[in-house]
Amino acid sequence: MTLEQPTKSCSELRRAQPVFRGLEAGHRACQGCGQALAARLVTEAIGPDVLIANATGCLEVFTTAWPQSAWRVPWLHSVFANTAAVASGMEAALKAQKRNTKVVAFGGDGGTFDIGLQALSGMLERNHNVLYVCFDNEAYMNTGVQRSSSTPHAAETTTSPPGRERAGKRHLKKDLVTIIAAHRIPYAATATVAYPSDLRKKVRRGLQVEGAAFIVVHSPCPLGWGHENALGIEVARLAVQTGLYPMIELERGELVGAMPIREVHPVTDYLRLQDRFKHLFADDPRAREELEHLQELANHNIEVYGLRAQKPDRFDSEGADTVRRGGMRTA
């Protein structure tokens, strides 16, 4: 008896496997939208057995222009500020009905860092079994790029324009993860679209834990950040590699993991690609001062989270975006 020879290569067979997509193609996001990519990756990792509560924002607008919808999962948008509370209610209902379906909340940085923070804090304090995912594109993009409390220091937005008296946003980016950590929830993490397998791993971990979990996903916005549409991943990767956006994991508020940076880039590598920081490259002492300031903020992150890699590692900032298959699969 002879064994039947496969007619397709292993990689072809793998590609032929059906992949669950919670967010379908054909939505109305801008070209190069980091949030659309992030939401697709997150919903793929979640799977179909979920209820999603979505805050007002780009993601809601570009996916649900009635009578069309890009969602293949049950999805509810209520208002801007109440997403965590709506998710809390869904979870309470499922608990009462003894259903095991997951509840996930989606919000942008405006809906999470700012207007929805109280509802989020309530949800975390009550420890609802909900995974809250914040897509952080660092400004109010849906209304046309206004500063949020998540906008980085010195960045230009329409409400933090640089000018004779100002060098962009005057205040620091809110350290939301520390606020989340203070709630001592089972799991919290930062993630980015630049490291998809790391993001998937964190989503799965967030769903696994019993109780509240929070993930903030750095999601480039070509329109708001002023970078080339095709450069979103590179920009997002540099945010990690400069130390400006540390990749960390927290359990019960304690740091349990951080993605080491194999090769630390100067912040200017990241800033130079984006028009929102263009004014910092003018020949102006104040611009130089702000660049130094931003470099210091990155240095501070590297120090407090211990981000400098001791030796190359396949989970570090160079290795973690390498897709591995089979036995080498790391995510």
Add this chain to the structure above:
Amino acid sequence: MAQQPLEGSQAIAQAVALCRPQVVAAYPITPQTHIVENLAKLIADGKLACELVSVESEFSAASVVLGAAAAGSRAYTATSSQGLLLMTEVLFNIAGLRVPLVLTCANRTVGAPVSLGNDHQDSMAVRDAGWVQLYCADNQEAIDTTIHAFRIAERCELPVMVCVDGFTLTHTLEPLEVPAQQQVDNFVGPYAFARTLKPTDPITLGTVLSHEFYPEVRHAHHRALLDAQEEIVAADREWHALTGRSTGGLLSIEGPPDAQTAILTIGSILGTLADAQAEYRDQAPAKLIKLRAFRPFPVDALKQACEGLRELVVVERAVSLGSGGIIAAEVRAALSEMSSPPRVHSYAIGLGGRDVPMNAYPKLVAAAQSESPPRFAIFDLQPAKLPAEDR
């Protein structure tokens, strides 16, 4: 059925529990607080199987019950005054999503000036949110209306606000009949929301809608509220057959059929005015019209009730500042469709919890006969307390 002495809030909590909600969310505010405290105790004692979500604001309370109802559970919340206004954005959203929910509003005025006193400024402020609004005259009505509310909400896919006067009802002990569980189970039935979110049949709720469809959705919502009149009347009729008690459906009329003067009002001052009506039977004969449904506004029933009247005094416990009576304005608009409508006199009374005494009744009847009534006035105003320029 035997009566038992219960505080209004306790009675409302028992009525809610009889409807078997699976999720209750609320935030403390006077005078609502006793309702949710009583529910918490029922849950703690194992008498009600329910998830109690003690939220961090009324805004979240409304949002939690919205999420719960959309996920397939009967849900309930209660609030008052500032709390209701903090919920406002979500109230519009719940109604627009056509999600069935029941909310008890323990009516209290809205600051500033701050007062715990009872009037209807809070629920009147959200009259355009798209909810059914039913007002209770006494605590027995509060029990019965709460039970009706779940049935009306779920059959019409509309949220229902049950308005009960703060303190006057919520904090008053009365002998009350609490119906049997079986009776309520049969009357309300199990929760079944057609658009329940479930992974096996994923739907998208709360989408973006362009002007291409927007007016049609508004029309459908308006239509649903108007049609809810039938369900309100049917619930009352069926409940009457079961228990022998009627709450009057949309509105009800008491008093001499040939009286040409009537007082129309809403909420708990009906009790005072009904007693006064008996007391002053000969001195000031008048009909008393109890408006129970304010949304939907029962135009046809109102026109019918006003047939043959010459004077109609609308007495209400809220003001649209800069305009005047809220109910009166709607009554005037409705009655303008009659061939010979009564004169409509518009008064606010008992604002901020000021007591409405029995002798308000003959004064109101007398005011109805005045040659040139004011378009609107605060009936129990004491001008001497005001500086001259504000009188």
